[in-house]
Amino acid sequence: MRRRAWAYGPGVVAxxxxxxxxxxxxxxxxxxxxxxxxxxxxxxxxxxxxxxKYRTLYEPCGSVDPVxxxxxxxxxxxxxxxxxxxxxxxxxxxTYDTDRRAGCGWKADGPDASHQLTLDFERVVSYDPxxxxxxxAQQVYSQKATxxxxxxxxANPAAPDGPAGPGAPSGxxxxxxxxxxxxxxxxxxxxxxxxxxxxxxxxxxxxxxxPGTPASPSSGAPxxxxxxxxxxxxxxGDAAFIDDVLSRAGSTAQHRTVSVxxxxxxxxxxxxxGEQPARITEVPDSKELQEKAQGLARKLADRFDx
Numbered sequence: 001m002r003r004r005a006w007a008y009g010p011g012v013v014a015x016x017x018x019x020x021x022x023x024x025x026x027x028x029x030x031x032x033x034x035x036x037x038x039x040x041x042x043x044x045x046x047x048x049x050x051x052x053k054y055r056t057l058y059e060p061c062g063s064v065d066p067v068x069x070x071x072x073x074x075x076x077x078x079x080x081x082x083x084x085x086x087x088x089x090x091x092x093x094x095t096y097d098t099d100r101r102a103g104c105g106w107k108a109d110g111p112d113a114s115h116q117l118t119l120d121f122e123r124v125v126s127y128d129p130x131x132x133x134x135x136x137a138q139q140v141y142s143q144k145a146t147x148x149x150x151x152x153x154x155a156n157p158a159a160p161d162g163p164a165g166p167g168a169p170s171g172x173x174x175x176x177x178x179x180x181x182x183x184x185x186x187x188x189x190x191x192x193x194x195x196x197x198x199x200x201x202x203x204x205x206x207x208x209x210x211p212g213t214p215a216s217p218s219s220g221a222p223x224x225x226x227x228x229x230x231x232x233x234x235x236x237g238d239a240a241f242i243d244d245v246l247s248r249a250g251s252t253a254q255h256r257t258v259s260v261x262x263x264x265x266x267x268x269x270x271x272x273x274g275e276q277p278a279r280i281t282e283v284p285d286s287k288e289l290q291e292k293a294q295g296l297a298r299k300l301a302d303r304f305d306x
Contacts, residue, residue: 049126052133052266054304060104060119061090063300072117072273072292075110099123113277113284119300120270133266134238141239141263144270148230148243148259228286233294237262237269237301242294244286253277256284260297264304271297 069088070077076087093103103120124137145151233240240262248254257274273293275284 048129049132049135052124052137054123054265054267056099057102057121057123057267058303059098060102060121061092063104063119063303064090064106064117064296065299068296068299069106069117072296073106073108073115075108075113075115078110079108093120100125111278113275113282116272116274117296118270118272120272122268122270124266124268137263137266137268138239140268141261144261144268145239145241148241148261150230150232150241225287228290233260233262236260236294236297237264239263240297242290244290246283246286253280254283256286256289258286258289258293260293262297262301264301267304269297269300269304271300 064072066088073087076084079087087106087108090104090106093101093105095101095103100123101121103118105116105118107116108114122140124133124140126133126136128136228244230243231241233242240260243259243261245257245259246254247257253276255274255276257272259273260271262269271293273289273296275289277284
């Protein structure tokens with residue numbers, strides 16, 4: 001049986017063509033709402049803040065050369081070669097991620113005095129795409145400066161003083177086996193009257209000297225000399241300060257701790273150097289400790305700049 005051929009008139013053909021065009025137009029229109037723009041505001045995606053310069057950290061225990069260690073830990077020279085090797089090797093700080101936080105500590109006890117040295121390296125990473133790693137590191141540095149009694153860094157007044165965000169602790173890691181820094185104590189040195197670089201909260205301990213009269217050490221803090229008060233350092237890293245604390249617990253000998261903290265890009269470095277004489281009548285030399293701590297800090301800053 002032959003199939004019957006169907007023929008459509010012109011009106012039917014025109015109706016089918018119009019229906020097909022309408023369906024196609026609806027399909028194309030629905031695809032326009034799924035573009036590649038920013039899903040939050042519908043506009044183009046904003047570029048993320050630039051990452052920091054450093055992606056890893058140096059190993060702290062190997063960052064100090066033997067000559068410097070011998071100078072900072074003079075009592076070690078009196079020990080046997082085996083004991084010297086153990087002291088100069090240092091004690092690494094216990095951290096969970098050495099690419100983000102690392103530290104090391106050294107200590108040498110002698111008949112005249114004991115010396116302690118600690119290093120803390122912190123690589124700061126921002127989890128906010130609108131905040132760069134450098135800006136987040138500046139926040140961490142500012143927290144340390146504020147804790148030492150300094151105002152916010154005048155070179156970056158826009159940096160907030162709030163928490164530094166996830167994964168960016170602000171306190172130094174205490175190396176295992178190293179001497180802990182003494183608790184809060186009055187600063188050993190007072191800022192010169194009218195000095196803008198002196199931290200807030202440090203009251204002057206000496207009256208201004210008359211013109212042409214050599215300044216005498218403060219009776220309240222023996223060994224104090226003008227210019228050695230806690231202060232900002234303008235020629236170390238991107239921002240830096242030095243703190244000096246003289247403390248005594250009960251009838252024990254006086255202990256002086258000098259801390260140098262500096263930021264270079266997204267890394268914050270803390271150098272802590274302390275001395276405690278064996279005799280309770282002696283006071284550690286502030287000038288010598290500050291010079292040695294700053295010298296080591298500058299060597300570390302130069303190494304990070306390599």
